[in-house]
Amino acid sequence: DAKTTQPPSMDCAEGRAANLPCNHSTISGNEYVYWYRQIHSQGPQYIIHGLKNNETNEMASLIITEDRKSSTLILPHATLRDTAVYYCIVRVGDNDMRFGAGTRLTVKP
Amino acid sequence: GAVVSQHPSRVICKSGTSVKIECRSLDFQATTMFWYRQFPKQSLMLMATSNEGSKATYEQGVEKDKFLINHASLTLSTLTVTSAHPEDSSFYICSARRVSAETQYFGPGTRLLVL
Numbered sequence: 001d002a003k004t005t006q007p008p009s010m011d012c013a014e015g016r017a018a019n020l021p022c023n024h025s026t027i028s029g030n031e032y033v034y035w036y037r038q039i040h041s042q043g044p045q046y047i048i049h050g051l052k053n054n055e056t057n058e059m060a061s062l063i064i065t066e067d068r069k070s071s072t073l074i075l076p077h078a079t080l081r082d083t084a085v086y087y088c089i090v091r092v093g094d095n096d097m098r099f100g101a102g103t104r105l106t107v108k109p
Numbered sequence: 110g111a112v113v114s115q116h117p118s119r120v121i122c123k124s125g126t127s128v129k130i131e132c133r134s135l136d137f138q139a140t141t142m143f144w145y146r147q148f149p150k151q152s153l154m155l156m157a158t159s160n161e162g163s164k165a166t167y168e169q170g171v172e173k174d175k176f177l178i179n180h181a182s183l184t185l186s187t188l189t190v191t192s193a194h195p196e197d198s199s200f201y202i203c204s205a206r207r208v209s210a211e212t213q214y215f216g217p218g219t220r221l222l223v224l
Contacts, residue, residue: 032211043113043202043215044153087152096143097204097213099153 004088009104012082018075020103022088025069031092033064035073037084038102044087047073078107111137113205115216122193123224129189130219132203138183139205143213144176147200159186183208193223 005023012018024033032051036044048055048062050071055062061074075082087102112135122128132142141160145153157173159165159180167173177189186205190197200220204213 034212036215038153041200041218041220043115043204043218046212046214049212091211094141094206094211096155096158098155099145101152 004090004100006086006088006100006103008101009106011106011108012075012078014080014107014109015077018073018078018082018105018107020073020075020086020088020105021070022073023070024088024090027068027090028092031090033062033068033071034089034091034097035060035062036087036089036097036099037082038087039081039084044099047086078105080107080109083107111205111207111212111214113203113214113216115201115203115219117219118217119220119222121222121224124194125192127189127191128193128221129187130201130203130221132186132188132205132216134184134205134207134214137205137207139186140183140208141206142180142186143204143206144178144186144188145202145204147202147218153202156188190221193221195223197221198223 034049035047038044050062064071085102085104114133116131144156147153156171157165157167159178161180165178180186202218204215206213
């Protein structure tokens with residue numbers, strides 16, 4: 001599976017959109033981009049995933065560039081409860097999920 | 110979304126004893142379950158992958174005789190830490206993947222403290 005690169009930390013003001021970037025320049029054609037988050041002392045929570053089209057659900061939007069070498073997770077209206085470590089994972093098919101260091105997002109009042 | 114539970118949520122044990130952690134998929138059948146370990150301020154590290162009815166596949170550096178994994182049914186996997194030592198103290202997290210699906214769902218984790 002392709003490696004991902006994320007900034008170690010980001011801040012966001014409460015009520016504003018949080019845009020979390022992820023680089024995956026070696027992604028192959030059949031690899032999906034997954035996003036999970038981990039709130040302190042809890043198990044990771046699935047957020048969203050996509051292959052090449054942009055995706056949206058009740059939690060977030062996922063924007064994947066046309067060349068698929070990077071993506072952005074968007075939390076449209078961040079709340080204090082969105083403070084967590086966000087993991088971008090690239091994976092193909094049935095392969096297991098392997099976590100990098102992630103981005104620690106801090107939402108500030 | 111799919112729900113995965115773990116029991117116990119936290120456990121304290123004496124060095125040399127064995128501890129069993131259960132992972133259950135509550136509302137779906139999971140052909141594959143995964144066990145991760147997470148040390149403070151670090152990311153999750155995959156320990157092993159288990160498929161229902163077959164032996165687990167362990168990651169390099171994970172002792173299979175120390176971390177016994179059983180996946181006897183489509184809704185239950187257990188991790189037994191045998192002869193636990195203080196360095197085994199960690200946050201253990203399981204995840205499950207339903208039949209014919211790609212997304213993994215994670216349990217809430219079990220915090221193990223070995224004294």
